[in-house]
Amino acid sequence: MNYRITRTEVPNVLRFMAFFKTVIAKLVTEATSNRCNPFITFVLGGPGSGKGTQCVKIAETFRFAHLSAGDLLREEMSSNSENGTLIHDIIKEGKIVPSEITINLLRKAIHSSGNHKFLIDGFPRNEENRIAFERIVGVEPDIVLFFDCPEEEMVKRVLNRNQGRVDDNIDTMKKRLEVFKKLNLPVIDYYSAKGKVCKINAVGTVNEVFEKVRPVLAALRYWFLDTSMISIIETIFLVAIHCYQLMLQINYFFSKRLPFPW
Numbered sequence: 001m002n003y004r005i006t007r008t009e010v011p012n013v014l015r016f017m018a019f020f021k022t023v024i025a026k027l028v029t030e031a032t033s034n035r036c037n038p039f040i041t042f043v044l045g046g047p048g049s050g051k052g053t054q055c056v057k058i059a060e061t062f063r064f065a066h067l068s069a070g071d072l073l074r075e076e077m078s079s080n081s082e083n084g085t086l087i088h089d090i091i092k093e094g095k096i097v098p099s100e101i102t103i104n105l106l107r108k109a110i111h112s113s114g115n116h117k118f119l120i121d122g123f124p125r126n127e128e129n130r131i132a133f134e135r136i137v138g139v140e141p142d143i144v145l146f147f148d149c150p151e152e153e154m155v156k157r158v159l160n161r162n163q164g165r166v167d168d169n170i171d172t173m174k175k176r177l178e179v180f181k182k183l184n185l186p187v188i189d190y191y192s193a194k195g196k197v198c199k200i201n202a203v204g205t206v207n208e209v210f211e212k213v214r215p216v217l218a219a220l221r222y223w224f225l226d227t228s229m230i231s232i233i234e235t236i237f238l239v240a241i242h243c244y245q246l247m248l249q250i251n252y253f254f255s256k257r258l259p260f261p262w
């Protein structure tokens, strides 16, 4: 195709380009403002389903910050803080710690991480956790990974965990499984209805399970173009349009000796 812009068309082309630039600027503003929010992934599943193990691999591969609600609570418990005894007693009973305590720990960890992509492991555990997080932190998760694992497998994994946890014994495990079914499954159902849940079959070796997780996160890569990358692409695009406009204007000026149609 060898179409040349005629002299009379030049002002219209320039007007169209000015409009095109405005549209690009708007799209870029929209895209960058979306990306100013952190990217939140809730990681759910029963006790021992392998959430923590998979989070470590996801964090390494896709550069997420991994925040485990359980680990934060255990750190708080052993730091002799005022809530230490309360947290210890609740964890030993397999119950859920009040949301305010867990969310405060998560909020601090989010702010000090320096990352903008988060795996929030083992949270929200019940409706109260979910509602309080959305109210206090003010964001919803972008996706929810749900590690689906049969009970007997979860029991086997927890009893072999060997990390000296006060709750890794058969009595507490039975209570945790009840709490999971009664309180955590409704949260998973809530996010399923919103189309946010990605259910992963957690049976298989650690690597086999990770191979089921990998494509889910790989598909989200476009989200993770950071703002500086978007600005660079925008600049290249706008510079190209400006150069083309200038070329047209110079051409127009020299061919017809008319005033510049700025």
Ligand SMILES: Nc1ncnc2c1ncn2[C@@H]1O[C@H](COP(=O)(O)OP(=O)(O)O)[C@@H](O)[C@H]1O
Pocket: 045, 046, 047, 048, 049, 050, 051, 052, 053, 054, 157, 158, 160, 161, 162, 202, 203, 204, 205, 206, 207, 209
């Ligand atoms: N796919 C797997 N197959 C066998 N054992 C696993 C698997 N994933 C994790 N484990 C082991 O099971 C135990 C519980 O895993 P963990 O990641 O701590 O679960 P969760 O965070 O869901 O409680 C750990 O000892 C871990 O090494």
Ligand SMILES: Nc1ccn([C@@H]2O[C@H](COP(=O)(O)OP(=O)(O)O)[C@@H](O)[C@H]2O)c(=O)n1
Pocket: 045, 046, 047, 048, 049, 051, 069, 070, 071, 073, 090, 091, 092, 094, 095, 096, 097, 098, 102, 121, 122, 123, 124, 125, 129, 167, 176
């Ligand atoms: N959001 C949360 C997460 C954990 N917890 C407590 O911490 C315990 C351990 O949670 P965890 O996520 O480390 O371990 P798993 O139960 O998934 O193996 C839970 O059984 C709860 O007692 C909580 O109260 N609220």
